Amino acid sequence: MIRLSKSSIGIKEKLAVRKVLDHEYLGMGKEVRDFEIKLRNFFKREVVCVSSGTSALQIAIQSCNFKKNSEIILPAITYIASYQAIIANDCKPIPCDVNKNTMLLDTQKLIKQISKKTVAIMPVHFAGSAANIDIIYKIANKYKLRVIEDAAHSFGSYHKNKLVGSFGDISCFSFDGIKNITCGEGGCIVSNDNRIIEESKDARLLGVVKDSNQRYIQKRTYEFDVKKIGWRYHMQNLNAAIGIEQLKKIKKIRSKRQKLCILYDSLLIKLKDIKIFNRDYNKILPHIYVIKLNKKIDRNEVRNKMHKKGIETGIHYKPFDKLSISYRYLKKREIDLTESTILYKSILTLPLHCDLNANNIKYIVKSLKESIS
Numbered sequence: 001m002i003r004l005s006k007s008s009i010g011i012k013e014k015l016a017v018r019k020v021l022d023h024e025y026l027g028m029g030k031e032v033r034d035f036e037i038k039l040r041n042f043f044k045r046e047v048v049c050v051s052s053g054t055s056a057l058q059i060a061i062q063s064c065n066f067k068k069n070s071e072i073i074l075p076a077i078t079y080i081a082s083y084q085a086i087i088a089n090d091c092k093p094i095p096c097d098v099n100k101n102t103m104l105l106d107t108q109k110l111i112k113q114i115s116k117k118t119v120a121i122m123p124v125h126f127a128g129s130a131a132n133i134d135i136i137y138k139i140a141n142k143y144k145l146r147v148i149e150d151a152a153h154s155f156g157s158y159h160k161n162k163l164v165g166s167f168g169d170i171s172c173f174s175f176d177g178i179k180n181i182t183c184g185e186g187g188c189i190v191s192n193d194n195r196i197i198e199e200s201k202d203a204r205l206l207g208v209v210k211d212s213n214q215r216y217i218q219k220r221t222y223e224f225d226v227k228k229i230g231w232r233y234h235m236q237n238l239n240a241a242i243g244i245e246q247l248k249k250i251k252k253i254r255s256k257r258q259k260l261c262i263l264y265d266s267l268l269i270k271l272k273d274i275k276i277f278n279r280d281y282n283k284i285l286p287h288i289y290v291i292k293l294n295k296k297i298d299r300n301e302v303r304n305k306m307h308k309k310g311i312e313t314g315i316h317y318k319p320f321d322k323l324s325i326s327y328r329y330l331k332k333r334e335i336d337l338t339e340s341t342i343l344y345k346s347i348l349t350l351p352l353h354c355d356l357n358a359n360n361i362k363y364i365v366k367s368l369k370e371s372i373s
C-alpha cells in the first residue's frame with residue numbers, strides 16, 4: 001500500500017532514541033533544551049517545545065490573556081486542532097471562508113468578520129503555504145489584533161525570502177508523526193515576544209513558575225509558586241532526540257518534497273478533470289498535496305478505486321460548519337462559507353512523504369487517471 005503520509009526515520013533517529021533510553025532520563029531535560037537551542041538558531045527567535053501542535057496553539061492563545069468569549073478568526077477549512085485550541089481557552093472560534101485558489105483565509109471576507117470582540121487572527125498555512133501572510137499582518141496592524149499562525153503544515157517553508165516562524169507575532173508548529181519534520185509527537189511555539197515565551201514555558205509545566213530552567217538541568221523545583229492555570233504539555237527527551245536528528249535533514253526533506261510536488265504538477269496539469277493548486281514549490285516545504293476533482297466526479301468512488309490499486313488518499317479537511325460543535329458558534333451570525341463548501345466536495349489529497357520516488361508518483365497519477373475515467 002502506498003501510504004498517504006508517514007514518518008521517515010533513519011538510523012540516526014533510532015540511535016538518538018536509544019541513547020536517551022540508555023541514559024534513563026526520559027522526561028523533559030537536556031535533549032529538549034538542545035532541541036530548543038537548535039530551533040532557536042534555525043528561526044533566530046525564542047522557541048518553547050511542547051507535547052503537540054495542538055498544545056502549542058492552546059498555550060500560545062492562553063499566554064495572550066484574552067478575555068472570555070473573545071473572538072478569533074480562522075479558516076473554515078483546517079484541522080479541528082486549530083478550533084479546539086481556541087475553544088479550550090474559552091474563546092470563540094469564528095470560521096472564515098477560504099480563497100478557492102489557495103485554500104488560505106480569504107482576506108476580504110476576513111475583514112467582514114472583525115467585530116468589537118475580535119482579538120486575534122489565526123491564519124493556517126495550508127499545505128505549507130503562507131502566501132497571504134503579508135495582507136493578514138496589514139489587517140492585524142490596522143485593527144490591533146494579535147496573529148497566532150497555525151504553522152503546523154509549514155515547518156521549513158519560506159514566504160518570499162523569509163522562513164515561516166522567523167517573522168511576525170506568534171507561530172505554532174507541529175512535529176507529529178507525519179509532519180515535515182517529526183518528533184513522534186511534539187510541537188513548538190516561536191515568538192519574539194518574551195512575555196509569550198515565558199508564560200508558555202510555565203504553562204507547559206502545570207504553571208510552575210520557572211520550572212523549565214530546572215528541568216533543563218535535570219532537576220525539579222520544589223519550593224515553587226503557581227500564578228496561572230497550567231498543563232502537562234512539555235516535550236519529552238525521547239521526542240526531542242528524534243527532532244534533533246530530523247532537523248539536521250531539513251534541506252534534504254525540503255528538496256525531496258518539493259521535487260515530488262513539482263512532478264505531480266507536471267503530470268496532473270495534463271488531466272482535464274483535475275485542477276491543481278498553484279503553489280510556489282521553490283519556496284514552500286509542502287506538507288500535503290491536494291487537488292480538486294471536477295464536480296461531476298464521484299470522489300468516494302475514486303478513493304475506493306485508488307485504494308484497490310494500493311493507494312491511500314485523504315480529504316483535508318471537513319469545514320468547521322459541517323461539524324455538530326459549530327452550532328453554538330455559528331448561530332445568529334451571518335458567515336459566507338461558499339467557497340469552503342464547494343471546495344470540500346471536490347478536494348482530494350494524494351500521497352506525499354519522503355519515502356516516495358518518481359515512479360510512485362507516476363503510478364499514482366496513472367491510477368488516478370484510470371479512476372476518474
Ligand SMILES: Cc1ncc(COP(=O)(O)O)c(C=O)c1O
Pocket residue numbers: 052053054055078079081082124150152153174175176186187
Ligand atoms: C492545521 C493543523 N493545525 C494543528 C495541528 C495539530 O498538531 P498536532 O497533531 O501535533 O497536535 C495539525 C495536525 O495535524 C494541523 O494539521
